[in-house]
Amino acid sequence: MVNNQMKEAEKNLLHVYNRFPIALDHGEGVYLYDMNGKKYLDFAAGIAVCGLGYSNQELKDALKAQIDKLCHTSNLYFHESCGEAAKKLNQISGMDRVFFTNSGTEAVEGALKSARKYAYTKQSGRYEIIAMENSFHGRSVGAVSVTGTEQYRTPFEPLLPGVKFAEYNNLDSVKALVSDKTCAVILEPLQGEGGIYPATQKFMEGIRAICDKNDILMICDEIQCGMGRTGYPFAWQEYGVKPDIMTMAKAIGNGIPVGAFAMTEEVAEFSMKAGDHGSTYGGNPLACTAVKTVIDIFEREHIVDHVKEVGAYLETRLNELAEKYEFITERRGKGLIQGIELEKPAGDVVKRAQEEGLLIITAKGNTIRFVPPLIITEEQIDEMIEKLERAVTA
Numbered sequence: 001m002v003n004n005q006m007k008e009a010e011k012n013l014l015h016v017y018n019r020f021p022i023a024l025d026h027g028e029g030v031y032l033y034d035m036n037g038k039k040y041l042d043f044a045a046g047i048a049v050c051g052l053g054y055s056n057q058e059l060k061d062a063l064k065a066q067i068d069k070l071c072h073t074s075n076l077y078f079h080e081s082c083g084e085a086a087k088k089l090n091q092i093s094g095m096d097r098v099f100f101t102n103s104g105t106e107a108v109e110g111a112l113k114s115a116r117k118y119a120y121t122k123q124s125g126r127y128e129i130i131a132m133e134n135s136f137h138g139r140s141v142g143a144v145s146v147t148g149t150e151q152y153r154t155p156f157e158p159l160l161p162g163v164k165f166a167e168y169n170n171l172d173s174v175k176a177l178v179s180d181k182t183c184a185v186i187l188e189p190l191q192g193e194g195g196i197y198p199a200t201q202k203f204m205e206g207i208r209a210i211c212d213k214n215d216i217l218m219i220c221d222e223i224q225c226g227m228g229r230t231g232y233p234f235a236w237q238e239y240g241v242k243p244d245i246m247t248m249a250k251a252i253g254n255g256i257p258v259g260a261f262a263m264t265e266e267v268a269e270f271s272m273k274a275g276d277h278g279s280t281y282g283g284n285p286l287a288c289t290a291v292k293t294v295i296d297i298f299e300r301e302h303i304v305d306h307v308k309e310v311g312a313y314l315e316t317r318l319n320e321l322a323e324k325y326e327f328i329t330e331r332r333g334k335g336l337i338q339g340i341e342l343e344k345p346a347g348d349v350v351k352r353a354q355e356e357g358l359l360i361i362t363a364k365g366n367t368i369r370f371v372p373p374l375i376i377t378e379e380q381i382d383e384m385i386e387k388l389e390r391a392v393t394a
């Protein structure tokens with residue numbers, strides 16, 4: 001429980017979060033401990049961030065060593081870690097040019113600017129962006145402008161002009177919005193925040209075809225569904241549909257704040273040039289050390305293969321649960337990003353799960369979201385199902 005002193009100090013923060021009454025203190029593997037020493041099995045991973053779980057020795061050592069040397073240089077100077085992180089990230093993402101940001105939102109901002117710059121250079125007169133209903137891309141004005149959820153948008157209107165919303169997984173609704181002014185289509189290959197909805201193969205291929213035909217850029221937001229979570233390094237790879245620009249964040253730094261947007265060489269040629277974009281912190285030595293070390297560990301420990309295996313198991317176990325209980329209306333997801341839709345309040349189940357020592361979160365549409373650290377084992381999935389079953393039937 002949170003003590004009074006903490007509650008008092010909390011009053012200094014802007015109240016934009018409904019925090020749970022839990023004060024977390026430390027973590028080990030896939031378990032978190034609160035200040036009273038209560039242990040929680042973590043199926044939230046700090047909102048799909050801590051893919052390698054907590055207290056990874058190699059990552060801690062690398063970060064500590066970097067802190068002892070240098071945390072920040074600004075981007076006016078070279079730093080070894082920056083190039084190394086970029087090279088490794090491009091190798092696994094299939095992109096050619098990357099820019100490091102401090103968050104996912106900023107990665108989305110950069111992606112939108114990159115698309116606009118591409119159109120500007122080509123003097124195509126294009127500026128419109130097609131985004132998806134039910135999407136989530138972050139909280140800045142630009143990111144909110146392409147986020148298809150009314151409650152996040154309305155208080156901040158008017159937003160960016162030139163954004164149109166299509167229905168996710170409905171290719172005709174995208175086609176209907178394409179005009180000679182369209183410069184980009186932005187989508188999540190799997191909508192996370194929106195309730196765990198994967199794109200269909202037909203939708204991804206169809207969007208690629210529309211983009212190819214009209215010199216429109218396809219932007220994939222891989223911030224939540226990327227970095228191994230679906231059982232592929234990035235979610236688009238399963239579809240074989242490569243975007244022109246992609247955004248990353250969350251798990252690429254395993255908890256050190258870092259994001260990135262990246263593009264193919266063909267896009268880079270006409271897009272951002274010196275002076276067009278920048279960030280004081282973006283990709284500083286500490287952030288880049290996190291990225292390169294995380295990728296090293298992913299590769300050596302075959303994390304993505306592991307996700308394929310245990311993801312299938314999680315799917316099976318959740319399907320069993322959905323069969324057993326009528327109030328679970330659907331299971332959706334891929335790999336280790338799964339959701340179950342309930343006919344009873346998901347928020348209550350989350351609270352009861354906490355009492356059972358299990359951390360889960362919700363997503364839109366009364367959905368419980370499962371985004372555990374990617375190192376989760378089948379035994380730990382069994383442990384989760386036991387706790388969940390108690391929480392969901394209580």
Ligand SMILES: *Cc1c(COP(=O)(O)O)cnc(C)c1O
Nearest residue numbers: 103104105136137138221223224
């Ligand atoms: C979390 C998220 C963002 C925003 O990332 P922040 O780091 O919170 O700014 C953008 N897009 C998607 C798909 C996300 O899940």
